[in-house]
Amino acid sequence: MVHxxxxxxxxxxxxxxxxxxxxxxxxxxxxxxxxxxxxKKINAKSIMGVMSLGVGKGEKIMIEVDGPDESEALSxxxxxxxxxxxxx
Numbered sequence: 001m002v003h004x005x006x007x008x009x010x011x012x013x014x015x016x017x018x019x020x021x022x023x024x025x026x027x028x029x030x031x032x033x034x035x036x037x038x039x040k041k042i043n044a045k046s047i048m049g050v051m052s053l054g055v056g057k058g059e060k061i062m063i064e065v066d067g068p069d070e071s072e073a074l075s076x077x078x079x080x081x082x083x084x085x086x087x088x
Contacts, residue, residue, distance in 0.1 A: 001066040002074050010085040013056035018085045023047045025080050031067025033077070044077075 010018050026033045026044045033044040035053065037060075042049030044063070055061055061081075065074045 001064060002070050003062055003064040004074055004078055005060050005062050006078055006081045007060050008055050008057060008081060008085075010081075010088055011057055012088075013059065014050055014053065014061075014085075015055075018088060019047060019050045021085065022077065022080060023050055025076055026073070029065075029067070029069050029073035029076070031065045031070045031073045033073060034064040036062040036064065 008014055012018060014022060023045060034041050035044040035050060036042075037053045037055055040053060042053060044050060053061070063074060063077050065071075065077075067073070
Protein backbone atom coordinates (compact mmCIF):
# COMPACT_ATOMS: atom_id res chain seq x y z
CA MET A 1 0.00 0.00 0.00
CA VAL A 2 1.15 3.52 -0.85
CA HIS A 3 -0.38 6.80 0.19
CA UNK A 4 0.18 10.52 -0.13
CA UNK A 5 -1.46 13.64 1.23
CA UNK A 6 -2.20 16.37 -1.31
CA UNK A 7 -3.75 19.83 -1.12
CA UNK A 8 -6.55 20.54 -3.58
CA UNK A 9 -5.81 23.85 -5.29
CA UNK A 10 -8.53 23.84 -7.94
CA UNK A 11 -10.78 26.85 -7.32
CA UNK A 12 -13.87 24.63 -7.22
CA UNK A 13 -12.31 21.83 -5.18
CA UNK A 14 -13.32 18.28 -6.12
CA UNK A 15 -16.82 19.07 -7.36
CA UNK A 16 -18.63 18.17 -10.60
CA UNK A 17 -16.14 18.03 -13.47
CA UNK A 18 -12.95 17.76 -11.34
CA UNK A 19 -14.53 14.93 -9.33
CA UNK A 20 -15.57 13.15 -12.53
CA UNK A 21 -12.02 13.40 -13.92
CA UNK A 22 -10.61 12.08 -10.65
CA UNK A 23 -12.96 9.07 -10.65
CA UNK A 24 -12.35 8.43 -14.35
CA UNK A 25 -8.59 8.38 -13.74
CA UNK A 26 -8.94 6.14 -10.66
CA UNK A 27 -11.00 3.63 -12.64
CA UNK A 28 -8.15 3.13 -15.13
CA UNK A 29 -6.26 1.17 -12.48
CA UNK A 30 -6.79 -2.31 -11.02
CA UNK A 31 -5.71 -1.26 -7.52
CA UNK A 32 -8.12 -0.38 -4.73
CA UNK A 33 -8.10 3.39 -4.27
CA UNK A 34 -9.44 5.19 -1.21
CA UNK A 35 -9.77 8.90 -0.60
CA UNK A 36 -9.76 10.30 2.92
CA UNK A 37 -10.71 13.73 4.24
CA UNK A 38 -10.73 14.13 7.99
CA UNK A 39 -12.39 11.06 9.46
CA LYS A 40 -14.31 10.13 6.30
CA LYS A 41 -12.86 7.53 3.92
CA ILE A 42 -14.49 6.62 0.61
CA ASN A 43 -13.92 4.52 -2.51
CA ALA A 44 -12.22 6.89 -4.97
CA LYS A 45 -13.74 5.00 -7.91
CA SER A 46 -17.23 6.17 -6.91
CA ILE A 47 -18.41 9.57 -8.15
CA MET A 48 -20.99 9.73 -5.35
CA GLY A 49 -18.32 8.93 -2.79
CA VAL A 50 -15.95 11.60 -4.06
CA MET A 51 -18.73 14.19 -4.23
CA SER A 52 -19.88 13.28 -0.70
CA LEU A 53 -16.51 14.34 0.73
CA GLY A 54 -17.20 17.95 -0.24
CA VAL A 55 -13.53 18.74 -0.81
CA GLY A 56 -12.98 22.46 -1.25
CA LYS A 57 -10.06 24.58 -2.39
CA GLY A 58 -7.13 24.46 0.01
CA GLU A 59 -8.26 21.29 1.77
CA LYS A 60 -5.97 18.30 2.26
CA ILE A 61 -6.92 14.80 1.24
CA MET A 62 -5.14 11.48 1.62
CA ILE A 63 -4.97 9.17 -1.38
CA GLU A 64 -4.39 5.51 -0.47
CA VAL A 65 -3.72 2.91 -3.14
CA ASP A 66 -3.31 -0.83 -2.70
CA GLY A 67 -2.80 -3.28 -5.54
CA PRO A 68 -0.71 -4.39 -8.50
CA ASP A 69 -0.37 -0.94 -10.09
CA GLU A 70 -0.41 1.13 -6.90
CA SER A 71 2.65 3.28 -7.65
CA GLU A 72 1.42 4.23 -11.12
CA ALA A 73 -2.08 4.94 -9.82
CA LEU A 74 -0.86 7.15 -6.98
CA SER A 75 1.44 9.07 -9.30
CA UNK A 76 -1.35 9.65 -11.83
CA UNK A 77 -3.84 10.84 -9.20
CA UNK A 78 -1.38 13.15 -7.45
CA UNK A 79 -0.41 14.63 -10.84
CA UNK A 80 -4.08 15.07 -11.69
CA UNK A 81 -4.74 17.04 -8.49
CA UNK A 82 -1.52 19.06 -8.41
CA UNK A 83 -1.17 19.86 -12.13
CA UNK A 84 -4.16 19.08 -14.35
CA UNK A 85 -6.97 20.16 -12.01
CA UNK A 86 -4.94 23.10 -10.71
CA UNK A 87 -4.95 24.56 -14.22
CA UNK A 88 -8.69 24.16 -14.85
